[in-house]
Amino acid sequence: MTELAVVGTPGGWSSEYLADAFAARTDSRRLVDMSTVVFDVTKGTVLAPTEAGMVDLCQLDGIFIKKIGVAYSPDMLDRLEILRYVEARGVPIFSRPSRILRLLDRLACTVTLAAAGVPMPETVVTEDVEVAVDAIERFGRAVLKPLYSTKARGMRVIDATEGRAALVTAVQDFVAAGNPVIYAQRWVDLSGRDLGIVFLGGDYVGTYARVGKGGSWNTTIHDGGKYELAHPSEEWIDLARRAQAPFELDFTCVDLAETADGPIVFEVSAFGGFRGLRDGLELDAADMVATFVLDRIGARRRVVRGEA
Numbered sequence: 001m002t003e004l005a006v007v008g009t010p011g012g013w014s015s016e017y018l019a020d021a022f023a024a025r026t027d028s029r030r031l032v033d034m035s036t037v038v039f040d041v042t043k044g045t046v047l048a049p050t051e052a053g054m055v056d057l058c059q060l061d062g063i064f065i066k067k068i069g070v071a072y073s074p075d076m077l078d079r080l081e082i083l084r085y086v087e088a089r090g091v092p093i094f095s096r097p098s099r100i101l102r103l104l105d106r107l108a109c110t111v112t113l114a115a116a117g118v119p120m121p122e123t124v125v126t127e128d129v130e131v132a133v134d135a136i137e138r139f140g141r142a143v144l145k146p147l148y149s150t151k152a153r154g155m156r157v158i159d160a161t162e163g164r165a166a167l168v169t170a171v172q173d174f175v176a177a178g179n180p181v182i183y184a185q186r187w188v189d190l191s192g193r194d195l196g197i198v199f200l201g202g203d204y205v206g207t208y209a210r211v212g213k214g215g216s217w218n219t220t221i222h223d224g225g226k227y228e229l230a231h232p233s234e235e236w237i238d239l240a241r242r243a244q245a246p247f248e249l250d251f252t253c254v255d256l257a258e259t260a261d262g263p264i265v266f267e268v269s270a271f272g273g274f275r276g277l278r279d280g281l282e283l284d285a286a287d288m289v290a291t292f293v294l295d296r297i298g299a300r301r302r303v304v305r306g307e308a
Helices: 013-023 075-088 097-104 106-115 129-139 164-176 234-247 274-281 285-304
Strands: 004-007 038-040 045-050 053-056 062-065 123-126 141-144 156-159 182-186 193-200 203-211 226-229 251-259 262-269
Touching (some): 004 013, 075 097, 097 234, 129 182, 141 164, 164 182, 226 274, 234 262, 274 285
Antiparallel strands (some): 045 053, 193 251
């Protein structure tokens, strides 16, 4: 019997949803909270409590990473390093920890997208408050974004009409809130709508729209938005495919929006997309992912046995 685990957040909808899908196909249900894991370097074990009892992740047949923590933070990097050890012991992990590492930090994601020539909003990254203020004045309106955040948490919209003194104070407050690296991005009018374009194994799955609640500057569900079915053009799908390709993720969602100058990409996510596929497209993402993982593990076994 294939022994799998989901790394996720106990009580979190998508993590529980995926753990159920894996349990329906295997002998037991294993949902791993990385904050509870014990890595014994000397013994070479990575132990985690699960519904099926204490499990050594190094003895599993496969792991899918749905969530690596409740909130984005540098702690996630350390958890991924532990999983990188598990992978080095021969356990296939979807997506590979080394690939997710390139996405947790907003700047790392931006660097990869920029190097690939993917169109993004104008962005300036600096540790100099005055330079950041100069950029905001040039943009007219900007969003200050923490390097570790999701669903627009911790982001601040700043309007250059407030005057330079007010801008300096606002940026200083942003830095004091724990953001020594200032990531300032030109504010883009989304007209209350942007897209999540989803890929599984590099193949296009579908697209949902996030439609913002009136009065909110962003479209996130966290701030009252909702999901709807979307039908992007082939040009948009090709752009999203190009954006996600350098990361080589097994499951990913590309955030994309239309502007007066054409489509732009905000980010690539290693964790999002499940609820959008369900509510916007009526697709069972957990079923698709579980099938994908088991197929890949089966193919890997056939190669090992020399049957492929």
